[in-house]
Amino acid sequence: MTDNKMAIQLTSTHVIGIGRDRICYRHPSDPDFCIKLPKHREKQTRREKEYFLYLLKKGADLRYVATYMGDVETSLGTGALFPMIHDDHGEVSLTLTQVIQQGLMQRDQIEQGLERLYDYLVSNGICTRDISPNNIVCRRRGKQVDFILIDGVSSPNHNPLTIRIPALIRQAVNKSWRSLMTKVERLLQESEALGQSIFHPLQSSSFQI
Ligand SMILES: Nc1ncnc2c1ncn2[C@@H]1O[C@H](COP(=O)(O)OP(=O)(O)O)[C@@H](O)[C@H]1O
Numbered sequence: 001m002t003d004n005k006m007a008i009q010l011t012s013t014h015v016i017g018i019g020r021d022r023i024c025y026r027h028p029s030d031p032d033f034c035i036k037l038p039k040h041r042e043k044q045t046r047r048e049k050e051y052f053l054y055l056l057k058k059g060a061d062l063r064y065v066a067t068y069m070g071d072v073e074t075s076l077g078t079g080a081l082f083p084m085i086h087d088d089h090g091e092v093s094l095t096l097t098q099v100i101q102q103g104l105m106q107r108d109q110i111e112q113g114l115e116r117l118y119d120y121l122v123s124n125g126i127c128t129r130d131i132s133p134n135n136i137v138c139r140r141r142g143k144q145v146d147f148i149l150i151d152g153v154s155s156p157n158h159n160p161l162t163i164r165i166p167a168l169i170r171q172a173v174n175k176s177w178r179s180l181m182t183k184v185e186r187l188l189q190e191s192e193a194l195g196q197s198i199f200h201p202l203q204s205s206s207f208q209i
């Protein structure tokens with residue numbers, strides 16, 4: 001907690017998502033931003049921040065990743081500022097987990113979206129670690145759906161070569177992709193078993209990639 005009167009006042013009403021390590025709040029006065037606060041002691045974030053600074057310096061194309069934008073003081077402590085990924089009308093974009101559980105996209109559309117994200121990461125030399133379907137959001141703009149990585153952009157180890165050599169970058173992305181695909185497959189099968197894969201016709205017209 002902080003007494004600082006200038007601090008951004010956050011309450012539980014601003015929470016938009018809870019991850020394993022962090023709680024994500026909508027910025028109370030700017031809906032284009034969100035603020036992440038560690039649940040416990042700050043762990044992963046330092047390496048993540050350093051890696052984002054590295055990507056910014058090398059001029060990487062960060063179109064499909066939510067980029068760390070600096071620290072901010074809040075009533076709940078120091079938080080990390082990120083762009084909030086939202087759909088056309090300002091609704092927070094759904095995570096891939098929610099999209100699958102709600103049967104909003106077909107399997108082949110999801111596979112295509114993931115393939116596009118994979119190609120983007122590898123061709124732009126962006127390393128990842130620990131990606132799960134909770135770390136990808138599906139941003140709807142008109143009829144277009146883009147998969148955006150909102151967490152998991154990080155150097156996977158302390159070896160400075162990993163983030164610089166294309167073959168090592170690909171290896172890092174491949175590793176996180178294998179565990180991502182296992183989780184996606186499990187969710188798809190659960191959803192199919194529940195009959196969620198029966199595509200909702202109203203949503204199908206507006207939820208295409
Ligand atoms: N930039 C963002 N735009 C929209 N929603 C987000 C964003 N970042 C996080 N979220 C939501 O908050 C949840 C937790 O954030 P995340 O950064 O994944 O925390 P953790 O590091 O604990 O996994 C996500 O699963 C997602 O639902």
Ligand SMILES: [Mg+2]
Nearest residue numbers: 019134135151
């Ligand atoms: Mg996460």
